[in-house]
Every structure is written in C-alpha cells, then in structure tokens.
Amino acid sequence: MFGTSGIRGTVGEDVTAELALSVGRAVAADGYERVVVGRDVRESGAVLSDALTAGLRECGTDVLEAGIASTPTVARAVVRTGADAGIVVTASHNPAPDNGIKLWSADGTAFDRDRLEAIARRIDRDEYDLAAWDGHGSSESLSEPIDRHAADLTAAVSIDDSLRVVVDVGNGAGGVTARALADLGCDVVTLNGQRDGRFPGRPSEPTRETLTELASQVAATDAHLGIAHDGDADRMLAVDETGTFVPKDVLLALFARAAASDAAVDRPVVAAPVGTSMAVDDALAAIGASVSRTPVGDGYVAERATDSRVVFGGEPSGAWIWPDEIPCPDGPLAACKLVELVADRGPLSEQVAAIETYPIRRQSLEVEDKNAVVDRIRGRIRDQYPDEDVDATDGVYVDRDDGWFLIRASGTEPLVRVTAEARTESSADRLEAEALEELERATEARAAVPKSD
Numbered sequence: 001m002f003g004t005s006g007i008r009g010t011v012g013e014d015v016t017a018e019l020a021l022s023v024g025r026a027v028a029a030d031g032y033e034r035v036v037v038g039r040d041v042r043e044s045g046a047v048l049s050d051a052l053t054a055g056l057r058e059c060g061t062d063v064l065e066a067g068i069a070s071t072p073t074v075a076r077a078v079v080r081t082g083a084d085a086g087i088v089v090t091a092s093h094n095p096a097p098d099n100g101i102k103l104w105s106a107d108g109t110a111f112d113r114d115r116l117e118a119i120a121r122r123i124d125r126d127e128y129d130l131a132a133w134d135g136h137g138s139s140e141s142l143s144e145p146i147d148r149h150a151a152d153l154t155a156a157v158s159i160d161d162s163l164r165v166v167v168d169v170g171n172g173a174g175g176v177t178a179r180a181l182a183d184l185g186c187d188v189v190t191l192n193g194q195r196d197g198r199f200p201g202r203p204s205e206p207t208r209e210t211l212t213e214l215a216s217q218v219a220a221t222d223a224h225l226g227i228a229h230d231g232d233a234d235r236m237l238a239v240d241e242t243g244t245f246v247p248k249d250v251l252l253a254l255f256a257r258a259a260a261s262d263a264a265v266d267r268p269v270v271a272a273p274v275g276t277s278m279a280v281d282d283a284l285a286a287i288g289a290s291v292s293r294t295p296v297g298d299g300y301v302a303e304r305a306t307d308s309r310v311v312f313g314g315e316p317s318g319a320w321i322w323p324d325e326i327p328c329p330d331g332p333l334a335a336c337k338l339v340e341l342v343a344d345r346g347p348l349s350e351q352v353a354a355i356e357t358y359p360i361r362r363q364s365l366e367v368e369d370k371n372a373v374v375d376r377i378r379g380r381i382r383d384q385y386p387d388e389d390v391d392a393t394d395g396v397y398v399d400r401d402d403g404w405f406l407i408r409a410s411g412t413e414p415l416v417r418v419t420a421e422a423r424t425e426s427s428a429d430r431l432e433a434e435a436l437e438e439l440e441r442a443t444e445a446r447a448a449v450p451k452s453d
Helices: 017-029 045-058 071-081 113-125 145-156 176-183 212-219 248-261 278-285 298-304 331-345 348-353 370-384 425-448
Strands: 007-010 034-039 062-068 085-089 098-105 139-141 164-168 187-191 225-229 236-239 269-273 290-294 310-315 319-321 360-366 396-400 403-409 415-422
Touching (some): 062 071, 212 225, 236 331, 248 310, 248 331, 248 348, 298 310
Parallel strands (some): 062 139, 164 187
Antiparallel strands (some): 007 098
C-alpha cells in the first residue's frame, strides 16, 4: 500500500475517497489524537482531504486544517503546533490524474516503515475505533501556516545582495518561495504562479526537459538564477544565470559541501542514496567530510539525517534536507539556501564548473517480477565479488576500482534500474555492460524456472 513516498496512484482507481477515509480512521485508531491535514492544488484533493478528515474525526481525532499548502509547510506546522502527526494529500511530482497521501510524524519526519505497516494492517483488517455520536473529533483552521513557513525561511538564511530570481512554481503549492525571497530583498519574477491542479504551464515534475521556459526566461534577462518546484514543493531544481540546467548530482554536491563547510561537528557526514555520483564523494573528501549512503527514497535519507554527525541529506531527485532546520525535504528552504550560496560565493555557473563530474550511465528496463530478478542478481554477485565491494542496502551496488554500478528494482514501477559511473567514458561503458549482462542472465534464469500451477 505504502511505497517509498506514501500512497500514490491514479484517482478513482488506486486512490479513492474510500481509501482516504480508511487512512484517516486507521491513523486515529492508532493513537494519533491531533493531526494536521493539508493538500496540494490538485482538484481531486478536496474530496480526498474531506474523506480523510472525516475518517480522523469519526474516530475521535482533532484535525488542524492547513488547507492548500506545500508539503514542507504542513510538516513544519506539525512541529509548531505540537500535533501528533500530519497528513498531506498530494501526488508530489506525478501528473494531474494522480493523487496520494503522505504521513508525517510529530518531529517533522516521514512515517517510518513500522508506522506505515501498522496503518496498513489496520486498513487490511478494518480495525478502527469508531467514536460514539458525541465523541467525534473537532476541526479548526490553522492560523496562516504559509506566512509562518515564509518567516522560518527568512530567519534561516541571510542574503546581503539583492539578486534577481525567477521562480517557476509549476502551478503548484510552492508560492511560499517567491514570498520568502521577496521578503529577503530579492527581485522575484514568477512563472506558472497560478495554482492549477491540471498543471497547464508544464508537467509537475521539474526536469531538464520540462524547464525550458524557465531556462529561456533566465537566459533572456539579467536574472542570477532560476528555481523550480514540483506540485507540492518538496523538490527544488535550478538553472544557472545562463539558463543552463544544473545537474542534480552537482546540485547535491554544492549543497553538501556548503553544509559540511559550515558544520560545527568534526568530520561531518552527508546522507545520500546509493547511486549518488562520485562527484559528491570527491567534493566532500576535499574538506574532510564523507557520504553515508541510504536506500533510495527521501524518507530513508531523512531517517539517516537524524544522526548527530549528519549535517545535510540530499537525493538527486531534488529533495534536500537540512536537519537542523526541519527533518524533511523542504524545496522552498533549498531555494533560499541556493540563492544565499550565489550571493555569498558568486555566479552559479562558476560554482557548477568547479565540481568535477564523471561519465554516468542510467537505464530503466521493464522486467517481470522485478524483485525476484534483483534477488537473483544479488546472489550471483555475492559469489563473484569480495564482500567489501558489494552493498545490498538497496538493490545491488558494486564498487569497482575505476567506478561502480547499481542494479535495483524501482519502488513505484515494474522496472529494474541500472546505473554505472566511472572516471572515464570507456570504463563507464564497460561497467554498464557488466551490469546489463548480470540483468540479462538473471531474467533468462528467471524465465527458465518452471511455474507452479
């Protein structure tokens, strides 16, 4: 039921009001007595959040309504109000026909696997504690959650120069970024600033391909950089002052190096998923810091970021976590941090150019029974490579002398993802071929296994 980022799927098929009602009932029945509820701009969110709220209140839980707000706005509201949990109705970067549900703990972290499984068990078994007619929970609106988020952002950074920033809100819930940057003295221009759950301006997911309008706007003006969010603004990606898309691993390296440089702890650590580029390791090694790798998923990165030595957590998808601020991905905070970085250290293009990058290969192949195939590959690889070169944290990661490759099952699609990186083009090609050969052998062996009736 719960993937790496909560529940997500097509409205009316995978995600229904009945499911939202059940989630609300299960959360309440599991002992969460005061819950913040918010949603992104998708039109289906109104019905789903109503059903979710009804389920919570029907089982005696009091609801604090955040309305339409970014996911990090809701997570911050949970911490600020002392609520027991938070729930956001959102499909994040997915297209308009989709929606979903994310759950947040009292400390602002995503529900861990144990908590999610407890909720799923209640739903599977219909184990709810419906309140009597006079025991339903209350409902009240939160006071200005977006304004409070903006105030948190302006307190978290210091921008001395007035920079010009183009913010592509993507028709989503991330307008708080433009507000905070304006409050910090920046000259802000917005793109796709109107809330619209159909995402008419561009697809909800910000990528090199979907940010052409932002890139053109920045390149044609004297803007210092451009910022882009997904539908619920937990992600943030950027273009530099020339309108060039900033590679995701490079952006991770820039944030990680800045956080580690400013850290008060000795030998600081950055949390990042398996499959993160060696560029991040090299950028950190130069200042005496290191990477601690996690399974793929911002929830796993956030969980690792609770360690006292971890000063930053990032996932190249665009999820960035500063644990001293809030232990969840906060796209608006990342935007403000990036603008601060440009103000302090100069043009973004020059900072990007200073990060050494390496050839990287990525493929996604549709595979039947993806988990069984990856399990088979894991067994084969353990027989072929020394234990110290193999990491089974998420899929199979193999460290080679001149690079690495990773084979893992997608958490949301019937795909196996293959990634290879090396310090030369020829080595990257060789490692990619090595990984694809392992995948081919595993799928052939899987097909050869007789199926029981």
